[in-house]
Amino acid sequence: MKKIFSWISDNILFLATLFLLFFIPLYPKLPLIDIKNTWVYVRIEDFIVLFVLLAWLALFIRKKISLKTPLTLPIIFFWIIGGISTLHGVLVIFPTIANVFPNIALLNFFRHIEYMSLFFIAYASIRDKKQLPAVIAVLTATLLFVVFYGLGQRYLAFPAYLTMNEEYAKGVAIQLSLLSRVPSTFAGHYDLAAYLVLILPILASLIFGIKNLLGKVALIITVFLGFGLMFMTVSRVSFFVLLVALFIVLLLQKKKLVLLMLPILAVLPILFLSLQPNLLNRFGSTVHETDVLVDAVTGSALGHIKFVPREYFNDKIVWKRDARGGQPTVSLPDPTVYGESSPSGILDPIFIPPQAPLLAAVNVSTGESLPEGTGYINLSLSPVTRKLGGFFYESKPPAGSSTGQMFMLSGDFLVKRAAAYDLSFTTRFQGEWPRALMAFGRNILLGSGYGSVSLAVDNNYLRMLGEIGTLGTGAFFAIFLIVGLYIKKALPHIESKLVKSFMLGFVGGVIGLALNATLIDVFEASKIAFLLWLLVGIVLGISSQYLPRDVNISKMFLAALASPIAIVFYLAVLAFTVFSPILPNFFTGDDFTWLRWAADCGGSHCGNIFSTILHYFTDAGGFFYRPGTKVYFQLMYSVFWLNPTVYHAVSLFLHFVVAALFYLLARRVMRSSLLAAAAAALFVIMSGYVEVVFWSASTGSLFNAVFALAALLVFIYWEENKKTVYLILTVLFILLATFFHEQGVVVPLLLLAYKGVREGFSSLKAVYKKFEYQVLFVPVIFYLVMRFAAGSHWFNGDYSYNIVKLPFNFVGNGLGYLFLSLVGPSLLPLYEMFRNLLKTQIVFATIALPVIVFISLLIYRKVWYKVNKEEKNIILFAVLFFVICLLPFLGLGNIASRYSYLATLGPVMILVLLLKKLYVHLLDSGRNIAISATALVIIVFSLFHIIQVQQIQHDWHGAGDRVKKFFVSIDELYADYWSNELVEFHFVNVPIRVGEA
DSSP states (O other), rough: OOOHHHHHHHHHHHHHHHHHHHHHHHOOOEEEEOOTTTSEEEEEEHHHHHHHHHHHHHHTTTTOOOOOOTHHHHHHHHHEEEEEEEHHIIHHHHHHHSSSOHHHHHHHHHHHHHHHHHHHHHHOOOOOOOGGGHHHHHHHHHHHHHHHHHHHHHOOOOOEEEOOTTTTTTOOOEEOOSSOOTTTTTTSSHHHHHHHHHHHHHHHHHHOOOOOOOHHHHHHHHHHHOOOOHHHOOOOOHHHHHHHHHHHHHHHHHHHHHHHTTTHHHHHHHHHHHHHHHHHHHTTTTTEEEEEEEETOOOOOOEEEEEGGGGGGGGEEEEESSSSSSSSSSOOOHHHHHHTTGGGGGOOOOOOOSEEEEEEEOOOOOOOOTTTOOOOOSSGGGGGEEEEEEEEOOOOOTOOOSSSOOEEEEEEEEEEEEEEOOHHHHHHHIHHHHHHHHHHHOOOOTTTTTTOOOOOSSSSSHHHHHHHHHHHHHHHHHHHHHHHHHHHHGGGOOOOOOHHHHHHHHHHHHHHHHHHHTSTTTTHHHHHHHHHHHHHHHHHHHHHHTSSSTTTTTHHHHHHHHHHHHHHHHHHHHHHHHHHGGOOOOOOOOOOHHHHHHTTTGGGGGHHHHHHHHHHHOOOTTSSOHHHHHHHHHHHHHHHTTTTHHHHHHHHHHHHHHHHHHHHHHHHHHSOOHHHHHHHHHHOSSTTTTTHHHOGGGGGHHHHHHHHHHHHHHHHHHHHHHOOOHHHHHHHHHHHHHHHOOGGGGGHHHHHHHHHHHHGGGGGGGGSHHHHHHHHGGHHHHHHHHHHHHOOOOOOOBBBBOTHHHHHHHHHHHHHHHHHHHHHHHHHHHHHHHHHHHHHHHHHHHHHHHHHHHHHHHHHHHHGGSSSSHHHHHHHHHHHHHHHHTTTTSSSSOOOGGTTTGGGGGHHHHHHHHHHHHHHHHHGGGGHHHHHHHHHHHHHHHHHHHHHHHHHHHHHHHHHHHHHHHHHHHHHOOOGGGTTTTOOOOOSSSOOSSOOO
């Protein structure tokens, strides 16, 4: 007996860890202590965690365990930031806003400490690798209990204890119907789904690691049952991320097998969905069509409308009202105000039409004052189905009554058939997410403090930004980055397949949970948070058994922050920060030309998607030959219709991809990751080309840039190892570049320019004799043949060359594009003035041209010899890149900022090289001065361009608003006969520009 008590005493933390892994998922969230100003309660698991923490503290005081772990400082740092953010919020922000309470802020702060404290318990409990089987057994048994209880809720009337609203959170036992979503032992079906996302990848991975056949079968059955329980939750996002997590596990375990089975793995989710109609219906209802009542004057939506028979109004008093009441906007009546109306305001039933339009009452079941599905997709372009002179509205029943008052509101209204998001997405897009962003905007570094946002933001990252700002969110990410680095360091030393499989499954589960957090607050759900930090402690505790004590995590962490993957991530954040304001912009100008082609589906060739795409490649209709761009708009229109946000999001993403590819290219050219990162960051914020990013019609230029840079990078890889697959990819990318924009014809010249600069231009003499280099021009020849056969636009009007003025245009446009790239569009008025002067003064231009050339040669002779060979190569490649990218446009009669997009990469490389030279020159004055002065120059330059980007964004947003108001004005004139007769419009004096838009 003494040995048993001694063993229990020695392993008390491990036993506590196993108990928590078992107890927390299974015990329902029954309230114990009420807390003022919230319906979150203190529960029994909080006291259990407290007692375990006291046991850990006793062992720590007796020096039997240590606080030293790989995550001690990162977690404490995260807590400190959370404390400072909350203190700042309570003292500075809370007094200025409503419905926030200091006691709730303190509670949330303590809960985050409580969640993460379990990491220290679990980490200290792991003393031997042999403890892992016990953890696996508990996880498996717990999941089986969760599954069986969920099945009991579905089929045996087991009670559910939910916290989905204030009444349920009081601990009321609820009996679910057969159609209800199953929460099992959790507080809601979303929490259960998140639990499965975390646990199922671990158990699925262990199938590959366990040797015992019976154990394998048991795990397979358990995973299968867990997957079945996931279907019962009917959680769309969790189902998707679980598939991603399981795919990652399979990829880590059996990479070659997964690649061979990709087609089968792609079909399996579709098969599962087809067998689960409830989940399939949930996916299908995410976006649905509905009839929307719209104010014909302002274009604003009033809500969903349905048509009911006249008998619906039997035994009901209908009050007549003017919808506007003398106001510019429509306001729905307040029954408490109109309850004592005079009899003269009652509508005679004979005036009620046989089918009367009835506006749906506001749905506030989720605490949101939003009509269900008010997240309409481009309502202004949705088709009008009829015009109304009024509508009926039944108000919400007041307290103590089962019926509301009925009103007939007169005015000018339209019924539109619009696509709408379901209630859950509407709540996110129009309610919780904007409020979280507002909290973040009050202090982007610290946020507004814990408790400053609602209980359910439904995006854990936006919640963190709103509550603890960028510092707190960054600290949270840093914790998991260190966890990943620690696991990566330990994996090569782990020989046990069981341990390795557990680790890989945990990685897959955490990635799934991280994806789940984009639409659910998984890191805030107590059951999930407790389990996550327990598992983090177990995983790092086991990893520490395989690693030496002197592992330098700080060095690994700093190296990870400077790695290429990290720099690409920074570029993504920078691109989103600078250009995310474009997302709400409306369509403008030529956007409607491309969308019209998509809507028409190629006219008579709109039989199916394949014939439509074929038509785009074989018939240009006298327009530019850009079949790839047409296919893009066709696919986008088919899936997202006229939702401008998605089109702009694609443009923003492509801009980021170009910056990332440029960074990889610059690393090769400049031989420095730091200089390459600086070049890519400066390129992201340059203002000269922003029309390409702002204008959806220019998406083809973005695709062209992506494929051009991809072709150049793959060509470099082919030059280094001569693998045929790289040469094939190079040819493919060149062809794709030409299909999206005619600028793609110069890509082979870019490849040869790189080869010539790196190996000497004498090496190009042998290029034309080798097939592998000749094949680089095959895509261009194929493109030109296809373009000619398709009858595309060639050289006419503004897109033509004047042979006499060609030298002047070449030089003038070259200088214009150079200064546009470096200075931005603020230079364009001066350039246009100078250009017009030279057009009228041919003699002066003839004299000025040789002078400019002479001055350029003089500067070249004075400066060039001071530049070392490597820097000369960088400058030479940058100049060639700039000129080659602009070759199709330098001879035209004017310049367009969108043509400078890809060419801007050249001047940016030279600019970064000059910044490096400035830094080296200033080193004589001291390193700190050199760093400070160079940083100041970069900040001033960046600020100059970012301000221009913001000003141009204002122009594009204004242009989009004008277009939207134009459609609203057309809708206001709508008459029902338009849908039956051919209507022709004539527009005069149409403005074509708003500032730079």
